[in-house]
Amino acid sequence: MVDISAAPPAPTDTTSDALVELRGVDKHFGALHVLQHIDLTVRRGEVVVIIGPSGSGKSTLCRTINRLETIDSGTIALDGVPLPAEGRALARLRADVGMVFQSFNLFAHMTVLQNVVLGQVKAKGVKPSAAKKIAIDLLDRVGVRDQADKLPAQLSGGQQQRVAIARALAMQPKVMLFDEPTSALDPEMINEVLDVMVGLARDGMTMIVVTHEMGFARKAANRVVFMDGGQIVEEADPETFFTAPKSDRARDFLSKILTH
Amino acid sequence: MDDGFLQQYLSLFDEFDVLAAFWVNIQLTFFAGILALILGTLLATMRISPVPSLRWAGSTYVTLLRNTPLTIIMVFCVLGLWGQLGITLSPDFTTNFFRLAVVGLTVYHAAFVCEALRSGVNTVPVGQAEAARAIGLSFWPAARLVILPQAFRGSVAPLGNVLIALTKNSTVAAAASVAEASSLMRTMIEFRPDVIVAIFLTFALGFVLIVVPIGLATTSFSRRLTVAR
Numbered sequence: 001m002v003d004i005s006a007a008p009p010a011p012t013d014t015t016s017d018a019l020v021e022l023r024g025v026d027k028h029f030g031a032l033h034v035l036q037h038i039d040l041t042v043r044r045g046e047v048v049v050i051i052g053p054s055g056s057g058k059s060t061l062c063r064t065i066n067r068l069e070t071i072d073s074g075t076i077a078l079d080g081v082p083l084p085a086e087g088r089a090l091a092r093l094r095a096d097v098g099m100v101f102q103s104f105n106l107f108a109h110m111t112v113l114q115n116v117v118l119g120q121v122k123a124k125g126v127k128p129s130a131a132k133k134i135a136i137d138l139l140d141r142v143g144v145r146d147q148a149d150k151l152p153a154q155l156s157g158g159q160q161q162r163v164a165i166a167r168a169l170a171m172q173p174k175v176m177l178f179d180e181p182t183s184a185l186d187p188e189m190i191n192e193v194l195d196v197m198v199g200l201a202r203d204g205m206t207m208i209v210v211t212h213e214m215g216f217a218r219k220a221a222n223r224v225v226f227m228d229g230g231q232i233v234e235e236a237d238p239e240t241f242f243t244a245p246k247s248d249r250a251r252d253f254l255s256k257i258l259t260h
Numbered sequence: 261m262d263d264g265f266l267q268q269y270l271s272l273f274d275e276f277d278v279l280a281a282f283w284v285n286i287q288l289t290f291f292a293g294i295l296a297l298i299l300g301t302l303l304a305t306m307r308i309s310p311v312p313s314l315r316w317a318g319s320t321y322v323t324l325l326r327n328t329p330l331t332i333i334m335v336f337c338v339l340g341l342w343g344q345l346g347i348t349l350s351p352d353f354t355t356n357f358f359r360l361a362v363v364g365l366t367v368y369h370a371a372f373v374c375e376a377l378r379s380g381v382n383t384v385p386v387g388q389a390e391a392a393r394a395i396g397l398s399f400w401p402a403a404r405l406v407i408l409p410q411a412f413r414g415s416v417a418p419l420g421n422v423l424i425a426l427t428k429n430s431t432v433a434a435a436a437s438v439a440e441a442s443s444l445m446r447t448m449i450e451f452r453p454d455v456i457v458a459i460f461l462t463f464a465l466g467f468v469l470i471v472v473p474i475g476l477a478t479t480s481f482s483r484r485l486t487v488a489r
Contacts, residue, residue: 091393
């Protein structure tokens with residue numbers, strides 16, 4: 001599936017402090033209890049992969065962390081600070097949390113370069129000339145520098161998603177959220193995006209990744225979180241999880257996705 | 261048509277300044293169009309804002325103005341604003357009525373501009389707003405930099421329809437005592453009933469000549485400005 005030949009990164013030192021902390025998070029969509037008392041701590045520099053069947057609440061969980069989804073009860077803290085409810089404080093917090101979407105969501109009326117510059121200038125007050133320099137460096141890093149003046153629609157899905165990663169990185173976030181970043185991509189483009197993500201993980205970026213890419217989970221994650229029915233059913237390091245899952249639900253899920 | 265009829269018809273243009281009357285309609289359309297676009301954009305922003313009181317104010321405005329006949333709004337501008345409340349927009353009598361008519365046309369068509377823009381906002385995928393929020397833009401910058409530019413491009417065709425309606429509705433300014441094409445037509449019919457059909461056709465053709473290019477231009481704009489996704 002995914003060929004990333006380097007060894008998995010060493011698990012982060014357990015004494016390092018918590019960067020993202022969810023405590024007793026509950027959320028309902030009408031009668032549906034999509035998040036049921038979720039406790040999750042992500043340490044600085046840690047790469048956490050969230051997997052689970054569709055409808056298990058993993059995307060919703062990911063989206064609560066920058067408050068694109070509100071929660072009914074519980075607390076979410078970033079770097080020790082609880083998420084603000086609304087307004088400027090929330091906008092500032094979101095700038096610290098990079099988000100990569102399944103459907104890329106690049107600003108369709110702007111060039112690739114403008115996409116990466118916008119947030120820096122308008123949300124962080126970086127000078128346009130400096131922002132442009134940072135943007136070009138980032139586009140170079142994700143390998144789409146030569147596409148800088150094109151519109152998103154002129155790029156392939158894989159290129160668009162790499163631009164989206166650059167756009168999020170431009171805000172110099174403390175943590176990056178990936179909500180099924182490769183699910184909308186053609187198979188041949190998945191690796192180019194995963195390669196960028198693996199590179200980020202190696203550079204020590206804190207990442208929370210919702211994905212179906214088990215190869216990525218095995219090779220880049222420090223921890224796999226398995227969700228089902230709105231609950232965290234199991235948490236383990238990738239090797240343990242994939243070779244010896246403890247719960248029946250995880251075994252059942254893995255048997256379904258790993259047989260072909 | 262014999263020569264006699266043609267001469268009679270042509271003599272109309274010596275007696276009455278038809279072009280000047282149409283020019284008034286074009287001016288009414290121009291000023292009211294720009295002001296309605298500004299007010300309508302403001303209303304549309306209010307209607308998509310996260311602030312409930314602003315949303316309420318925006319939708320109340322639209323419901324009220326869109327469902328009131330333009331003639332009544334126009335009469336209100338003259339008899340209400342000027343006649344009763346004594347609001348004058350210019351010391352010059354003619355200019356005052358012209359400006360009151362622009363106000364009437366503006367407040368009425370702003371409601372339609374707002375709804376055209378809102379239909380444009382609906383063409384912008386929700387992911388665009390989420391991405392804008394995710395990079396730390398709050399509502400107003402996100403609306404101004406990401407949502408509205410795409411909404412405008414998506415609503416060029418419906419905005420064109422509003423402009424066409426506005427062009428023809430500018431004749432209602434006659435109700436505000438503005439001497440424009442339709443009021444001139446009424447005068448001409450009164451004085452020259454011998455060529456009544458020709459007068460009708462002249463004014464109909466005049467409006468067709470103004471409106472058709474607007475339609476062609478907006479269609480071509482809307483094709484060129486479409487946001488590729």
